Amino acid sequence: MIRRPIKLVFVLVLCLGALMGGCALPAGNVGEARILAEARQNYRDASLVVSGVCTQSYIDADGEDCYDLSIEQVLAGQAEPGDTIHCNAAMDIGQRYLLYLQQGENVFHTEDMLGYTLVSGEPLALADGKVFYGGQSVDLNTLLQDMASLNTMISAPSVFYYYDEISALAQAADDIFIGRVSSAPVLADTQFRSQNSGATVERTVPASVVEITAYGGIRGALKYGDKIKLVYAPDMNADVLNAATLTAEPYTEAQTPVLEAGDIYLFFTLKGPDAKQSYYFLINPMQGFVSVTGDLLDSSSGNRALRNIQSLDVAVNAIRKALQGTIS
Numbered sequence: 578m579i580r581r582p583i584k585l586v587f588v589l590v591l592c593l594g595a596l597m598g599g600c601a602l603p604a605g606n607v608g609e610a611r612i613l614a615e616a617r618q619n620y621r622d623a624s625l626v627v628s629g630v631c632t633q634s635y636i637d638a639d640g641e642d643c644y645d646l647s648i649e650q651v652l653a654g655q656a657e658p659g660d661t662i663h664c665n666a667a668m669d670i671g672q673r674y675l676l677y678l679q680q681g682e683n684v685f686h687t688e689d690m691l692g693y694t695l696v697s698g699e700p701l702a703l704a705d706g707k708v709f710y711g712g713q714s715v716d717l718n719t720l721l722q723d724m725a726s727l728n729t730m731i732s733a734p735s736v737f738y739y740y741d742e743i744s745a746l747a748q749a750a751d752d753i754f755i756g757r758v759s760s761a762p763v764l765a766d767t768q769f770r771s772q773n774s775g776a777t778v779e780r781t782v783p784a785s786v787v788e789i790t791a792y793g794g795i796r797g798a799l800k801y802g803d804k805i806k807l808v809y810a811p812d813m814n815a816d817v818l819n820a821a822t823l824t825a826e827p828y829t830e831a832q833t834p835v836l837e838a839g840d841i842y843l844f845f846t847l848k849g850p851d852a853k854q855s856y857y858f859l860i861n862p863m864q865g866f867v868s869v870t871g872d873l874l875d876s877s878s879g880n881r882a883l884r885n886i887q888s889l890d891v892a893v894n895a896i897r898k899a900l901q902g903t904i905s
Contacts, residue, residue: 630674732854
């Protein structure tokens, strides 16, 4: 409620400064630039971006006004057209909106409705191909192009840890599965973004997005035939910390295995920090994958967690034992 007047004063000051300098600023440029800057921040903060139509309002379990939105288009994140979500921000029934959302507590009105909170402060009305931000508008296509540009930068974990024991390795991984490398493009300069102590860090390192076909999941939701996108960037996580000592874990290139197209591996992976992107990441360069041939494991010399395990069956049993009582 306080921010909007501050922003308006700021825009007026910019316009006044431009006029005093003898340069007439085109009327739409300042407003569009402000909207795009705000939209970029909303996009980074959101886990789901959708457009849709408000279908109804009602009182939720907490006695608050709630509004249902039927999704027409998923612009970023995991949802499907036709899904229904609800949030507490006021909307007009029948009006179309663009919503930047973070998933909040589940408050079920019916089984397919999940609770979300707005990161944009208010729902953004859509009409005639335009998005309305606080009395100003911008073309929806302009926002979509900007989203596509932002999405080319991969959000990556900020820290990678090394694990001395298979139990610790298994518990730290988000997904553990057996899979085949369907394709492994050559490494190319790729832009990454991560969060470090609240600051956004951007960098460019050689990487490729490898397609993996899952054969069987040990931890996580992957099942036979699922295809995933794995970020393979050996130089991205060069600074690995030992999880037990929190000191640097040095390693050499010879200790780091190399992914080969067509080969089968036991993978230990992490999910990316941005729910809008569906990338998987190796848990670290030395322990992210182990070559599988039949029942034989061929782990690198740098993988101490599997130093005494050469059998896939033994490894799977050890992993399952480590995960007993752990939500997977």
